[in-house]
Amino acid sequence: MTLRRLFPLALLVAAWPVFAAGSGVVGENLLWLALIILAARLFAPLAQRVGFPAVLGELLLGVVLGNLGLIDFHYFDAIARDPIIMFMAELGVIILLLQIGLETRLGDLVSVGARASMVGAVGIVVPFMLGAFVAGPLLLKGLDFNAYLFLGATLAATSVGITGRVFRDLGKLKMPEAQIVLGAAVIDDVLGLVILAVVSSLVQAGTVSLVDVLLIIAKAVLFLGGSIAIGRAMAPHLLRQASRLDSSHSMLFSLVLVAGLFMAWLAHKMGLAPIIGAFAAGLLFEPVFLKEFETPKLVQDIEPLLAGDPLHKQEEVRAVLRRHTRHQHEQMIEPIGYFFVPVFFVLTGMQVDLTALADPKVVMIALGITVAAVVGKLVAGFAAGKGKNPWLVGWGMVPRGEVGLIFAMVGKNLGVMSEAMFSVIVIMVILTTLLTPPILTVLLRRQKS
């Protein structure tokens, strides 16, 4: 007997047989979550065996689940629209960006800051131009100029979630190219918001208020600069205070999680994407701030045994212990990630509507638009500067993922985007999202050898 039944149960008692059979949707969510986590977990090693990152397995799983309606199996249709599962997915991508933030050193990010800004700016401007002024008018003739503008905006989007996850799955988050892509993707998330605002405003009012645009940019700069500056100034003190109350690892775990959720909320309040806040929160926890938190029980138990012993490998054993404890805060929210992150990627896959592939003419146009989408971002890769692999950076920016779908959705709802154009964009999103993980894998492997 559980809390959730509090209200439904009161109603259900009136219809006892229904109650006895279980009260529907919320209960069903338990099964859905179990299925998503299980399927993603079983897919991951299979994907890895073929050499691809686990995220590809999750995305493809989502595509399959989301399109079972094609063979008249509609059980999963409700998942993608369920607000609770959607919130879980949202938490998933927040947790993912928090993890990526924890594994990123602010110093590394700052050192690639100028390059990342360049890549970000080029990666927004070039695809936008290509979409609005070249590929759009060329491939989708006779549409309203506003439609081309929206197409450009969609091509400008970047899905930091997909790319970050690929680099993370392959253990490459710390390489300079990954840092540049991360920085650029954060900048693009802000610029994407600006473009969407501008384009939406143009479509609706015919004009753009410069004040509104500047306001969005100001808020973003204020949030990112302010929260990181204030956060990093306060973090050491707050962490020391908290460790005095309880210096266990579980306290630190909760603080990391709370910081992630809080900053995600704050970003959201400032009109930014919550994931940007979660990423910024991850940057606040430098290993050096965490020395007050106790080492895990295991280390405490082994240390006295070592100390009293004339063991010549003593220092090596200590080094192993140190290595594992130092990295622990980076991995500490991993278990939460195993729970939520697959929900996000499976749901992203489920948004993909394969019926868009039914019309060969639409597919041809979509291939053209996809080329523009890829080329636009690859150009940005060459802004990464000497010594960096431009292809890695460029492809890192290619996936449009859920962001591209959101942009297309907005356009469709504003009436500026036709059904056909929407299908074209969905195909472009499918291709850029699903091609990138394997291509990045191949590029990274070649880089190594």
Add this chain to the structure above:
Amino acid sequence: MTLRRLFPLALLVAAWPVFAAGSGVVGENLLWLALIILAARLFAPLAQRVGFPAVLGELLLGVVLGNLGLIDFHYFDAIARDPIIMFMAELGVIILLLQIGLETRLGDLVSVGARASMVGAVGIVVPFMLGAFVAGPLLLKGLDFNAYLFLGATLAATSVGITGRVFRDLGKLKMPEAQIVLGAAVIDDVLGLVILAVVSSLVQAGTVSLVDVLLIIAKAVLFLGGSIAIGRAMAPHLLRQASRLDSSHSMLFSLVLVAGLFMAWLAHKMGLAPIIGAFAAGLLFEPVFLKEFETPKLVQDIEPLLAGDPLHKQEEVRAVLRRHTRHQHEQMIEPIGYFFVPVFFVLTGMQVDLTALADPKVVMIALGITVAAVVGKLVAGFAAGKGKNPWLVGWGMVPRGEVGLIFAMVGKNLGVMSEAMFSVIVIMVILTTLLTPPILTVLLRRQKS
């Protein structure tokens, strides 16, 4: 830019300033979760410092948050009614019972089975009788007989969540008394459902269908017996198969979680409480089934250093490593627990309406009913048999928690329970729920000395 905005955003673009200010409720949930986790985490060490289990801190926090409306602060009012937060709370108690199941050996439970059944049965029958035939008619004169029946049913309820959490917080889950209480509480959860069905049916139809009652019992026995028998027969094979695919700890973690969610759903489908299913799922993972899963990286790294060294404390170091890895599967879902479990207890606390305490006459009657509620369960403690501390067992059964509130809610919605009687029950629930943690703490401390 995230998935959750997919649909709301399309609407919000129509009203750009609103969008820029953030899209409301779902975003707000991020803040609420952060506040609940943070507050619970900061309260816990304070409660422990005074010697009380952390759960008391979370419950009291909930009571405070839920009653801030009294000083005209209504920010938190929406939390307790938010379906997403309610689902999180539901997940919290499911995770908690899964944890408790993981830490319970089926063998231990079977060995106290007969005693637990006795305690469970007495703990249902005596409080029901006391409520329906003694305390009710005596203290709440002139009410309908159905109202007394409902009062009896409410007094019969047991909240396994609260009690399990107290024993767990104090590290006493493995003591025989805790095992008896756990077994009895599981039985009571089923019997409570039967009583609620019978009483509701009597109130509504004036009769009870014996078939319906037997059906509930049959389903419960079938589910518990069947799932544990089939589950334990299949678990070793399924786990071996899964470990061949991926023998990492994260795979095992996901399997445990999936089993918990799946069995919670199955229990729910059978008309039982999801937490019973989660508990049963925890019982499926015996340490011996898990030997195929790899030992953590740390142990792998240290082992070769030990092997090549003439260290006379080598075996002691190994023993420490063994101890920590053996228990690891029991603690592996702990992090998920830190996230969700407090949400459940804070929300349970929030259900408590302190305005019930405003009328001294109601409070006096409530104290009388509380005495009946406590005495009824303490009597059950003496069914635990020789060598067991009857007070520990008895008090372990006392908290009515969210289950008592649900029963009262059903009665209120059926029109059988007056506002005054509802208030009386709310006070009884407050007292039994909040008094039990400190009393159990004192009893356990005295037991030790």
